[in-house]
Amino acid sequence: xSAPIWMASPPEVHSALLSAxxxxxxxxxxxxxxQALSTQYAMAATELTExxxxxxxxxxxxxxxxxxxxxxxxxLAWLTQQSATSATNATLQExxxxxxxxxxAAMPTLAELAANHMIHGVLLAxxxxxxxxxxxxxxxxxxxxxxxxxxxxxxxxxxVSSTALAATTPTQPSPMIMAPGGEMSRMSADMTSxxxxxxxxxxxxxxxxxxxxxxxxxRFMTNPxxxxxxxxxxxMKNPVAAFFAWFPLLFFIAYEAFFIPxxxxxxxxxxxxxxxxxxxxxxxxxxxxxPAAVEEPxxxxxxxxxxxxxxxxxxxxxxxxxxxxxxxxxxxGSSSAPTVPSSPASSPAVPATATxxxxxYAVQEDPPAARFGPTLNEGAGAKAPAAxxxxxxxxxxxxRSR
Numbered sequence: 206x207s208a209p210i211w212m213a214s215p216p217e218v219h220s221a222l223l224s225a226x227x228x229x230x231x232x233x234x235x236x237x238x239x240q241a242l243s244t245q246y247a248m249a250a251t252e253l254t255e256x257x258x259x260x261x262x263x264x265x266x267x268x269x270x271x272x273x274x275x276x277x278x279x280x281l282a283w284l285t286q287q288s289a290t291s292a293t294n295a296t297l298q299e300x301x302x303x304x305x306x307x308x309x310a311a312m313p314t315l316a317e318l319a320a321n322h323m324i325h326g327v328l329l330a331x332x333x334x335x336x337x338x339x340x341x342x343x344x345x346x347x348x349x350x351x352x353x354x355x356x357x358x359x360x361x362x363x364x365v366s367s368t369a370l371a372a373t374t375p376t377q378p379s380p381m382i383m384a385p386g387g388e389m390s391r392m393s394a395d396m397t398s399x400x401x402x403x404x405x406x407x408x409x410x411x412x413x414x415x416x417x418x419x420x421x422x423x424r425f426m427t428n429p430x431x432x433x434x435x436x437x438x439x440x441m442k443n444p445v446a447a448f449f450a451w452f453p454l455l456f457f458i459a460y461e462a463f464f465i466p467x468x469x470x471x472x473x474x475x476x477x478x479x480x481x482x483x484x485x486x487x488x489x490x491x492x493x494x495x496p497a498a499v500e501e502p503x504x505x506x507x508x509x510x511x512x513x514x515x516x517x518x519x520x521x522x523x524x525x526x527x528x529x530x531x532x533x534x535x536x537x538g539s540s541s542a543p544t545v546p547s548s549p550a551s552s553p554a555v556p557a558t559a560t561x562x563x564x565x566y567a568v569q570e571d572p573p574a575a576r577f578g579p580t581l582n583e584g585a586g587a588k589a590p591a592a593x594x595x596x597x598x599x600x601x602x603x604x605r606s607r
Contacts, residue, residue, distance in 0.1 A: 211355075211356040211357075211359040211360050211363075212352075212353075212356040214356070215352065215355075216312075216313050216318055216348075216351045216352045216354070216355035216356075217315065217318050219312060219355040219356065219358070219359050220312050220313055220314060220315050220318065220355060221315065223308060223309055223312050223358075223359070223362075224309070224312070224314070224315065226305075228305070228309075229302035229303075229305045229306050232298050232299070232301050232302035232305065233298070233299070233302050235298045236294075236295045236296075236297075236298035236299040236302065237295070238295075239291045239292070239294040239295035239298060240291070240292065240295040242287075242291040243287075243288045243289070243290075243291030243292040243295060244288075246284050246285075246287045246288035246291060247284075247285075247288040249284050250281060250284035250285045250288060253277065253280070253281050253284065254281060257273075257274050257277055257278075257281065260273055260274065261273075261274050276382050276383050277382055279380045279382075280379060280380055280382050283377070283379050283380055286377075287376060287377070290374045290376065291376075293372070293374065294373050294374060297369040297370075297372050297373050298369070298373075300365065300368075300369050301365065301366050301369040301370070303365075304361075304362050304365030304366055304369070305362065305366070307361075307362075308358050308359070308361065308362035308365075311354065311358040311361075312354075312355055312358045312359075313351040313354055313355055317351065318348075318351060321344060321347060321348050321351065322348075324344050325341065325344045325345065325348070328340050328341045328344060329341065418453040418454070418457065421451070421453055421454040422454065422457065425454060432454075436451050436454075439451065
């Protein structure tokens with residue numbers, strides 16, 4: 206930016222600009238603050254110097270004390286530097302304030318300029334036959350002097366303020382208190398900090414979301430009707446924005462609506478599994494295992510023996526009513542009952558004894574080899590004792606069974 210040409214402007218402009226400014230009060234206040242800051246830096250440097258001297262001289266011994274002093278030396282130098290810089294800046298601010306005060310004192314005032322214009326007008330009005338020519342010339346020369354004086358004053362003030370501003374040194378950040386060669390550790394710490402920033406941002410977002418959920422739940426619990434009314438109004442105005450705004454509460458309601466019927470049922474069944482699971486597994490295994498097949502016992506074929514023929518008869522035909530008469534004993538001993546030839550099993554001879562007459566049932570029985578399963582006439586008949594059957598009744602029963 207090019208410097209303004211002060212000579213091109215009338216003195217009224219310069220005087221008005223300089224007189225209407227904030228004055229030197231702001232510059233003097235800034236100089237006082239810089240000076241106070243310089244004093245604080247100097248006090249901190251003095252205190253740290255004494256502390257390092259006591260630590261290195263008697264408090265600590267060994268490499269730890271040397272490392273402690275070495276790590277604080279850059280910080281001590283920074284404190285000393287900042288104290289000097291602050292003092293210099295305070296001096297520069299005071300110089301700028303002094304330049305402003307000098308410029309304001311050297312600048313023609315607006316009252317002087319107004320008086321010059323008024324005198325010039327009067328002289329022109331009373332200039333009969335050129336009697337005011339010399340006073341008019343002197344008045345104009347005085348105005349030119351004020352013009353040059355105002356431009357020069359502004360130029361000088363600009364130079365002083367620009368120099369003070371350019372010489373002001375900004376403060377530098379304090380160095381890390383670390384041992385020499387610890388820059389790598391600082392770089393590592395900076396990289397770790399940069400890597401942790403996204404996680405911190407995510408954590409902050411999650412915390413805000415949780416706070417939003419808590420606020421909406423508390424509001425819904427305290428005023429459910431009002432909350433529902435606000436929700437409906439928001440959805441009527443802007444459904445998309447309302448969805449994102451009320452999403453935490455809607456998600457919580459949907460989750461509870463799903464978890465209460467299904468979640469409790471699932472966990473109830475899961476926790477009661479030790480009680481009913483063995484029963485279910487036993488029933489399943491019993492349904493999967495087929496029933497054991499009954500195998501017919503194998504019989505070795507005997508030479509000269511035909512397999513027994515099984516004849517199924519009506520159970521009503523097996524029940525016969527026999528009348529056994531009472532006969533006296535024959536002379537010469539007892540008579541043997543005739544046997545049935547060509548029968549699979551021979552009937553034993555039953556001695557004929559004198560028995561009283563009674564009613565018996567003759568029941569057909571299958572051979573032992575043929576009874577391999579449940580039959581219709583199993584257990585349906587009553588066996589008569591062999592001692593009570595006469596020879597004739599036994600022969601008749603054997604013939605009928607064939």
